Amino acid sequence: MPLNESDKVAHLLRRAGFAARPEEIERGVARGLHALADEMVHFERVPDNLAPPPSDQYASFDFMTLLTQWWLQAMITTTRPLQEKMVLFWHGLFATSAQGVGDVRQMYLQNELFRGNFEPDNGQVSRPSPGNPFPVGNFRQMLLYLSKDPAMGYWLDNRLNRRLNDEVGSNENYARELLELFSLGVEDVVAKIPNYTEQDVRQASRALTGWSVRPADPTRPGDYPRMFQFDAAQHDLGPYTVLGVTFRGSGEQLFDIIVRHRNPGQTQSACGRFLGYRLFTFFGYDDPEPEIINALADVFDGRNGEQRYSVRNMLKAIFTPGNLVSEAFYSERAFRAHVKSPTEVLVSAFRLLRPSGLGEGSDASLQLALRRMGQALFFPPDVSGWKEGLNWINTTFMLARYNFAHDLMLNRASETSIDVAGLVRQQNLQTPEQVVDYFGRLLLQTPLSPFMRTTLIQYLRSNTYGPFDPTHQRTIDNKIRGLIYLIMATPEFQLS
């Protein structure tokens, strides 16, 4: 059974953003899917409502708690859902951990870099920063900016990479991951043949010698290494040969070679396929068909005369109805068949339930909940980022997901409060059936199965503390909060 318009709208809101609220679905249906997709992809037409960042007066692991809260708040309240979703995408793809940087404040800069607000050449944050290609611009430029990012310079040691000999730079760590994890992958995603050799890694490391991070300025109190520095004395002038192309003098050409690289006999670029695969698995479903990957790679390659290397064009292909890729995105196979990441679990719950007191003071409970569910933002497990899909599901993570719902609804220890009584009044909910139907639809955006509906109504009717009475605090705090917890503690709530 193909999806109806309302399902498609909810699907788009959930995937290109974090959640689909009832009034957002209504509005999307009224405007039409096409207009909604266009609106989401051109998010810069709406003013950004980012709160001021946490003070960087001092850096400590408290700063990481504040930064995590700040970013979660951005995701929960943003007027530009796809922008924040893309920041999350880049964080997972260019996975950098606060545990391996020179100063944790560099993680804030990187987060703003991914939003398009940071200039590594001068260390300044401005919103937006002209010239910065993130979050949906030119991918070749993104690789250049990424290679100058101070957090990355520390995380993968390239700040130390200096001229050594004609084989290799003094540190091949970044050059390797640039090819393996950030742009091409070990193998061509479609052709399944090696994309590069060990020789290519070593030569690429030579091209990036001297790409360093400027040390903190000792005359400025509180300064930290926050900008790119090219160290000519440590730079190897080449010639270097990477992916069959010989060049010399500057590392910049490396990024052209990477984005253009095509394996023998292949129509699409290896990088276009890699990025197409990563984007579609993030927004659509796992193991996409080669035609889908190739169609996205064609967009990347500018095969039909479009601007080359444009991430925005790839997103348009995924979300705008009427092409092969979006056909797959809006298919039954994709519908409610994406395992929410822990960040999506948390942010969707908050966007739907609208709690107050979010992230007040130095409340680290959200950060802790995310860590327990397996996605400590700013602390990916390693440079390959988080493994998604069913890798989010194991016994420890399931307990953590259900316990997050418990802490949110039933445990008064957290500083976050949800006005359940207000919701009940505002929606004029009087009977157990009305309560179950309203919260079921709010949280799952789909009719409950008859079994689930009956079971939940029975739960509300079982009077452990007197009869059901939605005007009574007892019913609100015990039963209705319990009900919201129970809906969140289902397999269905883990899917988007």
Add this chain to the structure above:
Amino acid sequence: MSRTTRREFIKRSGFTMLTVGVGLSAFPRYLQMAASSSLTRAAALSQNDRILVVIQLAGGNDGLNTVIPISGTLNGIYRDRRPTLAVPEASILPIGRDAAGHQLGFHPHLSRLRTLFNQGRVAVIQSVGYDNPSRSHFRSMDIWHTANPNQIETFGWLGDTLDLTSPGSHNPLLAVAVTGDRLPLSLAARRTAVPVVASIEDYRLRVTNRLYPADEPIRIQTLLALNREAAPERTLYEKIRLTALDAYTSSQLLQERADQNYQNDPTVVYPSNNPLAGAMKQAAQIIASDLGTKILYVMLDGFDTHQGQLDRAVNHPLLLRYLDEAVWAFYQDMRRLGRDHQVLMMTWSEFGRKLPENGNHGTDHGASAPQFVIGTRVNGFNQGRSTGIFGEHPSLTDLYSEDDTKHAIDFRSLYATILERWLEVSAREILGGRFEIMNFIA
């Protein structure tokens, strides 16, 4: 000692209280079992009572600084290629000569491991690797996890072992990954679900509303009922649902048994600032709980030492100390519990490091490396009969062009020996080929 039968457990945890009108069909995995099946039947299904503990050293352990040549040509080349990283000769802990006559020793931070070595409890397996080595962490890890260098599979070698030895087992704790977050691919199985535990203490479902405690039973029953509603045509949904039920069952079992069966002992100290020791203590508690667990998996991360290998906050010597302390404490704990004959530990790492140090006092990704097998039943050092060292230290002149030591022992030989000689299952069936069986298990 009385064993909790599954039936009693199910009774006590309210599985049979059908107060919300759920038919028996909603209990596919838990109630359609023979009433006589006990938790330990899984252990009876496999041929013996032995337990394997796998220790993953993630990031690529620098084997050349772990088992070190002491004198002769090897030592000269080693010092020449590692001007700042070579371990001072006087501090190396000698362990004897390998088959080629090379004198070898352990890194000075492996003193407890050396004590175990001298007691004949450690086998050193030299130059372990595979053909055409990948220098990608993730590809090479996957190759080790799946025991297949040619293509990446969905299931791991330990997962295949579980499926083969315990078909149809309903024991939710047949294997446990004490890794805290992700399930290692090694343990991904077709039919066996493997729980992941970070700490037994925190491994529980919270349902209480402190102001309304009487609501708890009905709330738990409702939660379980909702998670028992099957939708066979939806793969992801089913996987999530069954994992949630496994989480509930295994947490109930562990909470109950770990407390009963494991008491701390002043003679066994797991250092509190050592992450591997923390995980191995949980593993010891699970073994003591006697729930039929056959395989435990722990992990120590941080071996990707590209720079400042000696002076980063978490540096290579410190990681070796973690390994040393954790293995020692766990082994003493097993002896105290009278379980050491049942337990074998093995280490693995996705690759070693290159012979020459790089330009930043670190080492880049290499190929082969030595691994350890540890336990009471190891065919270890024994005056005149066994050196405890298997294979030879790799050549430091005959290298791959990227300056990597070559391998002499395929890692699947290590696996095959453990499968055949320790777990007593068909290595051929699991590894899909014949690999030389070694002689490191007595």
